[in-house]
Structures are given as structure tokens and as C-alpha cells.
Amino acid sequence: MSGELKKNGIWESYKPMILLLMGIVAGSIIGLIYGEKATVLKPFGQIFLNLMFTAVVPLVFFSLASSIAKMSNMQRLGKILRNVLGIFCITGMFASIIIIIIVRIYPPAQGVVMDFGEYIQPEKANLLDQLVKALTVGDFNLILSKNAMLPLIIFAMTFGYCVSAVNKARGVTTSALVDVLDMCSEVFMKMISIIMLYAPIGLGAYFAALIGQFGADLLGAYARAILMFYPICIIYFLTAFTGYAYYAGGKKGVKLFYKNIFPVVLTSLATQSSVATLPTNFESGKKIGVPEDISSITLPLGATIHMDGTALTTLMKIAFLFGIFNMEFTGIGTWATAIAISVMSGVVISGIPGGGMMGSLIIVAFYGFNPEVIPIIVTIGILTDAMATMINATGDCVASMMVARRVEGKGWMDKSSGDLEELKADTVV
Template sequence: MSEANKKSFWQYYRFPIILVSSIVIGCIIGLVLGEKATVLKPFGDIFLNLMFTLVVPLVFVTISSAVSSMVDLKRLGKIIGYMLIIFVITGFIASVIMITTVKLFPPAKGVSIAMEAPGEIQALNTSEQIVKAITVSDFPELISRKNMLPLILFSVFFGLCISLIGEKAKIVSDLLNVLSEVFSKMVSLVMYYAPIGLGAYFAALIGEYGPELLGSYARAMAVYYPVCILYFFIAFYLYAYYSGGKQAVNLYFKNIFPAAITSLATQSSIATLPVNLQGAKRIGVPKDIREIVIPIGATAHMDGSCLSAILKISFLFGLFDVPFEGIGTFLTAILVSVLSGVAMSGVPGGGLIGEMLIVNLYGFPAEAFPIVATIGYLVDPPATMLNATGDTVASMMVTRILEGKDWIAKKLTANESE
């Protein structure tokens, strides 16, 4: 039994252990070599580019195939409805947790930062931002990872039309299912390169930016990083437990670490999406649920970004000696955190739009922008990790609502048609 347990442990955790080991080695190389370690960055960029190249067609075929295969369109509506409710609830919980934390441990206490004006910041046009967020003006723009939400909406629309046409379009639906498997196989092959790519990426990252972690922002990081760790192990434990009890918790933590490590290193929910889909499949989340919830979650479910947005807002309030208190202030902060979370999704270090949103909506002076942008960069890895891994547990909760609390037992006793 002991040998079997050892084998089972190694079987489940072999790849995460290899990934973590490569990242630790990369960090050591970065600390030893300093800025010279940036010569390794191309090896990390290769991995990142491979994942980004695959993610657009993968999102299109997985969402389109999932929607097109649905005979029951009411189920599609339920999946999306429950998914949105879960996204809002978990984002609200994350925001409240961070508001409580920053009230107990003000991140800007005793911090003194020289302000430098970054130049003119254009005010955000909210209606224009909404239009740009959900649509593009030309088809070629659709096949870009920078326009993930329009691509997702197009994929749902495309799959829906296939489903509505019915039997005549079955050949297209079958083709999409096969293509989904092909791209999943491509991802699994690319992941063999992940230890080298992520190790090199971290070596360059630590070599170039390591000293900043010990600078003026150390207090903010000392507040944020423990909250992220606790949120990952406690909140996600509770979410997974709700989705299916102890068995769901075990399945989640056995299968989530490749996605957690990939998102931590790449700082991109989009780059982590293929790994996340594989993890959800191993957990047993039904195909239609995982292939709708997880891709949409990569652009709209941002627990980590909600945590970081509250941190940035409270940091600026403290820096400019503005009291961070009152129900109105807290509710506004929660709303801004959700909005900025959606704005900053997808692209590594791509929180600048969300940070501009914070600076402009609260009326902070322009010189506040580089301050909050620096915090954004430093908190981006753990924030993205929570964003990405939260998508998987969200898909499990949607499954529990739709399939019942014994969905894991059903999965184990039935062969899923993939």
C-alpha cells in the first residue's frame, strides 16, 4: 500500500515538482547572475509565444465545439447564468477579504516614494471601452489574443448557429470536436518544454527585477503575498469542498498545480488556459462546462485582480493621506476592482488600463500612475495565479449546481463521451 501511495503521489505531482524545481533553479541563476541572466529570456519567450500561438485557435474550437454539440440550449443558458453568478460572488468575497486586510495592515504606512509625472494620461471613455471590449472592427483583429472577449463571444455565436442549423451542420460540429483534440494534443507536447521555458523566464525576471522586491514596495508585498497564499489554500479549499466534498478538494489540489505554476511564471491567464483545460478534464468537469466556463473565466473571472485592485486603491489613499473608510468608499472600491480586473485580463503585465481606471476614477494626480503601475507589476504573478486557478474551481462549482453534489461519483461510474 505504501509503495502504491508513493507511486500515486509521484504520478500526480511529478510534473509540478519538475516545474517548481526548474523555476527554483531559474531563480537561483537570476540571483547569482543578476542582469546577465536576461540572456536566458529568449528561451522563456519561446515557451510563452508557443502558448500564445495556440491559445486563439484553441479557444475558438473548444468553445464553438462545446456550444455546437449542445442539443439542449437551455443548458447553455444555465451554464452561463450560474457561471456569471459565481464570478460575481467570488470576486466580491475576494474584495471584502482584501478591504479587511488593508484596514488591519495599511500597505502605505510609513512609505515614502518620490513621485515622477509619467506624462499626460488620457481619460477613459467608458462607453468606448465597453464597445472595444466586446467587439472588433475587422475580422483579422478577432484572431488576436489581445481581443479575447470578442473572440469568445464570436465563438459562442458561431457554435450556437451550428447548433440551430441542426443535422446539416453536424459535419462542422464533428470537425470542431476533432480540432479541439488536436490542439489539446499540441498543448500537451509544448508542455514538455515548459520546465526549460519557465526556468529561463524566471531567471531573467529575477535577474532584472529582483532588487525591486526589496525596495519601497516591500510592505505592500508583505500584505499582498500572504493573502494570496491563504486565499488559494483556504478560499479555494472551501469552493472545491462546496463543489463536491473532500473528494473534489483532493481532485482539485492534485490537478491544479501545473496551471498554478504556469500562471505564476507567465503572468497570463490566457497563456495558462490550455493547461487549465487539461486540469479540469482530469478533475472530471464535464466537457461543455469546462470549455465554456474556463475560457470565459480567463477574461472575466479575476479574484486575484480584485485583491490587487483593492491593494492599489488603499495604497494610493494612504500615500495621498485620504481616509480609506466608509461603506460608500468600500462599495466603490469593490466595483472598481471588478472593472479593473476585467480590463487587465489576458496579457502578462497588462494591467495598465485597469491602473489608469483606478487613477482616473478616483481623481488622483497623474504622478500616481507610475506608483500604482509598479505595484501592479510586483503583484501580477500571484494575482494571475489566483485568476487562473479560480477559473477551474468555478467550473467545478457550476458542475455541482447543474449535475448535483454527487457529480464526481457519476463521473467515475460513467464513461464520458469526449
């Protein structure tokens, strides 16, 4: 890598990331200087977001369907899925336990005095109905939406499996349909790379609007909750993710993770959407060396159900509301319910910019808190959503590394390096 840097220069090697960072910094400065006036730039950021969402839905379908359709070994698919779900559960539980310990020691609502009346226990929300809505849609056209990512993923995986099964029944390993799916996947990846040329302008404009609109709110009465959340996320990122990367690939895994994760960090902070960050995550996973069939399954699923950051912010909101209503946030039952709500909220609202707003509504509806608290926790959600999304998206990347470690074995990074060198040699020849 050092030789490549000397040959091409730092600018050529890191040009996309440098331009992206420059755009975001410029947008942030504009937002700070012009305040509310900077919101006039939001449409330019929305254009970028809309382009990404338009391309990312078919990208997820074709990348997942083609990867599974090409699999001749369905046992490998089962092994990948088992490890994906297991790792998602473990990391989510770890994040939840950490935030519960912290809010017990340092209650986010301490010192906040607000009178919203007495809390009355409501009837329990129907979790099964929420699950049905999260996993399925009522019509085919509804599946072609960013708001139905989990049903889309299930459909794409089932479609790919059926293609593979039909090929196997016919006694062939591939078919024209597999080639079409594979080519469409490459086409949409190319489309994403073209859209990303506009990213420095789009994300810069989005950042200018966000900081211009919400920057002053950091000085509000609930700044305590906000100011404790950001260090928690940074510490979680540096400690937990470093540990996860080390488990995945030792020192080399940690080095490659930090070398390639910052485009994901910047994109997720700006878009506040794990789905919009998927293309960047795919590219980072490829550079790290995660096998394509693993990343194409882990990353889309992660953008939908792997929500470490959402767990952190949702539990923060719940603890904050418990404090406002003078309720004790203690006991295994209380914590288990709060964790379940945070997971449910993550599945239902994931992939949507500003999804923390919807999560706030789910919390209030489930517990039956006075609706007047909604603006308070919505604001908390707005101010923490970017950081929570960053944890979600970067967590997907490191999770794909851990899945690769579980599926391929300890030496998976060496295998990936070998495959990359072989590909370069073939290209030269």
C-alpha cells in the same frame, strides 16, 4: 490511484509536473545568483509564451464552438452560463470584501511619506466606452488576438449556437461542421501538449529573467504593500478555495482539487497570464472530472472576466494611492467605485502577461492621480502580478467545479468517476 503509483512509480506518474518544477526552481536560482545578467534568458521564456498564445486563441474558439454546437439542449447552456456568471460575481465580491477589510485594518501606505501634490478630482471616465472596447472589436481580424479574448469568446459561443440551431432546423443532431470543430479542438489540444514539452526550459528561463530583474525591488519603500499581499493571497487560496472545493464536491472535491491544481499554480506563476494557463487548466479540470461542456465554457470565460486576484491587487493599489494622497478609503460609495474599477480592469487587461501595468494606468486615469505615482504602483503591479494571476487561474478551476455542482447536482463527481471508468473499460475492450 495508489496501485497506479506502485505500478508506474512516482516519477512516471508526476514526471511533467516534476520537470516543470525543476525548471522553475533552476531558473529562480539562476535569477538570484546572476541578477540582472539573467535577463539574457528571457527570449527563451518568450518563445514558450509566444507558442502558447499562438495556439491558445484557436483552441479557445474551437473548444467553445464545438462544445456548444454539440449541445442539443440549449436550456443546459443557459443554466451553465447563469451559474458561471453568478459564481464569478460571488467569488469576486468575496475577494473584494476581504481585501477592503484588510487594508482598512492594515493600510498599505502607512509610514510611506511621498509628496505628489494635492489631489484634484477629475472628470469621471466613460465606463460605457470601456465596456464597448472590452466586449467588441471593430474588425474581424482583430478578434484573432489574445488581446481580444472576451470578444473571441462571445463570437465562438454565438458561432457554436448558430451551428446547433441550423442542425436543429435541418432535423439532424450533428453535421460535418460539428465534426470538423470537434477535431480541430482535439488537434489544438495535441499541439498544446507538444508545446508543453518545452515548458520546463521556457518557464525556467522566464523565472530566471523575472527574479533577476525585479528581485531587489522587494526591498523598496513600498515593500509593506508587497509583503502583506502575498500572505493574503496564500490565505485566500487555502481558505476560500478549500471552501469552494468543499461546496463543489465535499472532501473528495477538496482532495481532487489539491491533487490536480499545482500544474496550474506553477504555469500561472511563471507566465503571469490566465490565458496562457488555459491549456493546463483544461487538463486539470479533465482530471478532476468536470464535464467537458462545463469546463470549455467556464474556463475561457474565467480567464477573461473571473479575476479574484486582480480584484485583490487593484484594490491594494487604490488603497495605497489613497494613503499617499492622505485620502480616507472609507464609505460604501468609495468601496463600490473601487470594486467596479477592479472588475473593469480585470476584464480589460485579463490574459495579458504583466497586465497589472495596464491596470495601474487605468487606476491613475480614472481617479486623476498625479502621473508621477505611476512608476510606484506599476512596480507594485509587477511584483504582485504573478501571485494575482495564480489566484485568477486557480480560481477558474475551482469555479468550474462549483458550476458542475450547480448544473449536475451533488453527485456530479460520482457521475464523472463512473464515466471515466466506463471509458477505460471501452478502451481496454
